[in-house]
Amino acid sequence: EPEVTQTPSHQVTQMGQEVILRCVPISNHLYFYWYRQILGQKVEFLVSFYNNEISEKSEIFDDQFSVERPDGSNFTLKIRSTKLEDSAMYFCASRGDSNQPQHFGDGTRLSIL
Amino acid sequence: QQQVKQSPQSLIVQKGGISIINCAYENTAFDYFPWYQQFPGKGPALLIAIRPDVSEKKEGRFTISFNKSAKQFSLHIMDSQPGDSATYFCAASPGTSYGKLTFGQGTILTVHP
Numbered sequence: 628e629p630e631v632t633q634t635p636s637h638q639v640t641q642m643g644q645e646v647i648l649r650c651v652p653i654s655n656h657l658y659f660y661w662y663r664q665i666l667g668q669k670v671e672f673l674v675s676f677y678n679n680e681i682s683e684k685s686e687i688f689d690d691q692f693s694v695e696r697p698d699g700s701n702f703t704l705k706i707r708s709t710k711l712e713d714s715a716m717y718f719c720a721s722r723g724d725s726n727q728p729q730h731f732g733d734g735t736r737l738s739i740l
Numbered sequence: 741q742q743q744v745k746q747s748p749q750s751l752i753v754q755k756g757g758i759s760i761i762n763c764a765y766e767n768t769a770f771d772y773f774p775w776y777q778q779f780p781g782k783g784p785a786l787l788i789a790i791r792p793d794v795s796e797k798k799e800g801r802f803t804i805s806f807n808k809s810a811k812q813f814s815l816h817i818m819d820s821q822p823g824d825s826a827t828y829f830c831a832a833s834p835g836t837s838y839g840k841l842t843f844g845q846g847t848i849l850t851v852h853p
Binding site for chain 2: 670729
């Protein structure tokens with residue numbers, strides 16, 4: 628069964644540094660998402676991406692964050708000037724069309740020191 | 741108004757018993773209600789989903805009951821098994837969005853042998 632794959636599985640970064648989290652969505656999917664889950668809390672929506680542009684974003688997704696689909700297979704989340712509170716599990720998801728469910732990757736655990 | 745409230749926070753059930761998890765929402769624009777199962781170290785995996793045009797959906801041992809007037813929906817796991825031990829999240833999405841999911845707080849289910 629096709630899967631959403633995320634790399635790295637764990638990223639440790641010094642506060643203030645920039646990180647790029649990578650995702651390979653399921654082939655032929657059209658909608659792409661990033662969510663985050665702070666330890667012990669619920670999964671929170673960050674951003675959705677469709678037709679090569681951001682379609683929706685949450686108030687969490689401020690100027691510190693950006694997303695990109697640099698080629699036909701990767702979908703990245705960049706976090707600039709990381710803060711301690713950015714420490715969380717970040718999940719990428721994709722879906723085929725508006726009638727299909729979202730499929731999640733296994734996440735990248737981001738630890739900011 | 742965007743919140744989805746989930747209860748209980750944790751649930752312990754004996755093998756063979758019925759597990760029931762409840763969710764409530766306020767936003768009447770929500771029209772898609774999935775349940776996700778999450779094992780430690782893994783991303784959320786779709787378990788079952790329902791739209792408000794039906795009051796119940798069953799897939800194997802898993803059933804969603806939906807009460808549109810009360811704005812509530814629940815997950816029933818029949819004949820619960822130790823392998824069902826996981827965290828369960830309800831979620832909701834409005835038809836007007838690009839699929840943004842709003843998640844509940846999650847329920848940690850433990851099924852004792």
